[in-house]
Amino acid sequence: MSGPDILGYSAAALTVFTFLPQVIKTWREKSAADVSLNMFIIAFLNQTMWLFYGIWINNWVIIVTNSLMLPMSGAMIALKLKYGKKTS
Amino acid sequence: MSGPDILGYSAAALTVFTFLPQVIKTWREKSAADVSLNMFIIAFLNQTMWLFYGIWINNWVIIVTNSLMLPMSGAMIALKLKYGKKTS
Known part of the structure; x- marks a missing residue:
């Protein structure tokens, strides 16, 4: 594997x-008011866009990284809706 | 330009x-206590890693996107240090 x-x-x-x-x-x-x-x-x-892009160009690094990140973004949306008073 | x-x-x-x-x-x-x-x-x-990677492989999309994101991450670190009581 090369340096880059x-x-x-x-x-x-x-x-x-x-x-x-x-x-x-x-x-x-x-507590997620500040988030x-x-x-x-x-x-x-x-x-989601990156995931479709990764599938389209068949790049497993893009597919794997974004598949792993989506649940965390989804979790933060859910946690914000549950624990955030202010939404912005 | 292609679809992908x-x-x-x-x-x-x-x-x-x-x-x-x-x-x-x-x-x-x-207010950044929850951040x-x-x-x-x-x-x-x-x-910073992506920026060096972009420079190394000479990919201007990676260079430009990360150059634009770094000031926003830096701003959030500064804002958190200024307005966040709890740090975690």
């Missing part, structure tokens, strides 16, 4: 975990 | 704006 490959795969692996600290924090604290609903709606729609 | 190209560029364009609603919301409300600091630290480091 190693960096690209490492970056993709880290990308998957971007939303996880927010999911864990909101899950534990049951933007629109951000996670955009992320969810965007990851 | 159009979908890919559209997805990349939308990705750039993922964090913007959160930046605007936190900027306006001056995860770790999430935006991961995002900032990750976008």
Whole structure:
């Protein structure tokens, strides 16, 4: 594997975990008033687009990373709707 | 431009704006207690990795999108440090 490959795969692996600290924090604290609903709606729609793109061009890195990120975006939308008083 | 190209560029364009609603919301409300600091630290480091990757493989879409996202992740780290009481 080349240098750029190693960096690209490492970056993709880290990308998957971007939303996880927010999911864990909101899950534990049951408070999401400060969290933007629109951000996670955009992320969810965007990851769906990337997933279709990955399937279309047959790129398994894009397929796997976005398949793993979608449940976290979905969880944040659900947690925001449950624990967020203000929605913006 | 092919179908996958159009979908890919559209997805990349939308990705750039993922964090913007959160930046605007936190900027306006001056409250970030529910926002995860770790999430935006991961995002900032990750976008830096993607930026170096984009430069390395000479991919302008990766370079441009991550150059535009880095200031928003940086802004969220600064806003969290300023307006977030709890850090996690």
